Amino acid sequence: xxxxxxxxxxxxxxxxxxxxxxxxxxxxxxxxxxxxxxxxxxxxxxxxxxxxxxxxxxxxxxxxxxxxxxxxxxxxxxxxxxxxxxxxxxxxxxxxxxxxxxxxxxxxxxxxxxxx
Amino acid sequence: xxxxxxxxxxxxxxxxxxxxxxxxxxxxxxxxxxxxxxxxxxxxxxxxxxxxxxxxxxxxxxxxxxxxxxxxxxxxxxxxxxxxxxxxxxxxxxxxxxxxxxxxxxxxxxxxxx
Numbered sequence: 001x002x003x004x005x006x007x008x009x010x011x012x013x014x015x016x017x018x019x020x021x022x023x024x025x026x027x028x029x030x031x032x033x034x035x036x037x038x039x040x041x042x043x044x045x046x047x048x049x050x051x052x053x054x055x056x057x058x059x060x061x062x063x064x065x066x067x068x069x070x071x072x073x074x075x076x077x078x079x080x081x082x083x084x085x086x087x088x089x090x091x092x093x094x095x096x097x098x099x100x101x102x103x104x105x106x107x108x109x110x111x112x113x114x115x116x
Numbered sequence: 117x118x119x120x121x122x123x124x125x126x127x128x129x130x131x132x133x134x135x136x137x138x139x140x141x142x143x144x145x146x147x148x149x150x151x152x153x154x155x156x157x158x159x160x161x162x163x164x165x166x167x168x169x170x171x172x173x174x175x176x177x178x179x180x181x182x183x184x185x186x187x188x189x190x191x192x193x194x195x196x197x198x199x200x201x202x203x204x205x206x207x208x209x210x211x212x213x214x215x216x217x218x219x220x221x222x223x224x225x226x227x228x229x230x
Contacts, residue, residue: 004159035220040222041222042203042219042220042221042222042223043160043218043220044220045218090159090160092159092160104162104165105160105162105218106161106162107158107159107160107161108159109158109159110157110158110159
């Protein structure tokens with residue numbers, strides 16, 4: 001299994017441009033997540049999905065959109081990129097078959113985004 | 117959410133045991149204690165979790181205080197590959213359905229000295 005894969009690894013955007021960060025998992029997990037990590041900080045949740053067709057906002061959703069048309073894919077869309085969106089973006093997935101308290105999240109390698 | 121407090125950084129010699137502390141004085145009776153770590157330029161990875169009893173797995177051990185207000189992640193024989201940021205996270209099983217996010221603090225940056 002490849003686990004959670006993310007593309008691209010790096011990207012530089014100009015202010016106002018848009019892009020989609022791709023995330024795919026091959027573990028048949030129901031739950032998927034997008035986090036961002038600013039320098040020296042912990043991760044913050046942007047959006048999450050509990051299954052195909054179902055998404056919801058996390059702590060910092062402004063400026064982002066998501067969709068979940070399949071179990072495997074959970075793309076993150078940035079519209080009108082701003083310097084404040086310069087960050088490292090991590091996608092994660094979890095089976096969520098049991099209690100939230102014991103579920104393990106599996107993370108991708110991240111996408112490093114710079115907005116200039 | 118109940119909060120955790122960890123030292124910003126720690127150092128340890130290679131092949132020595134490492135004890136990483138975490139304080140969680142406001143932990144509820146049903147919160148699980150999870151540890152994740154983040155190696156340089158990688159996504160976080162799960163290390164271990166527990167509720168009341170001490171736990172062991174192939175990566176580490178988790179020692180939980182009797183009053184559950186603190187816990188310690190133990191790496192029995194640190195290697196250079198263990199240099200990472202270690203996060204102690206509390207997870208509430210009674211969170212709203214679907215709201216199963218991990219709340220990351222700033223963690224402890226562990227440096228291993230060769």
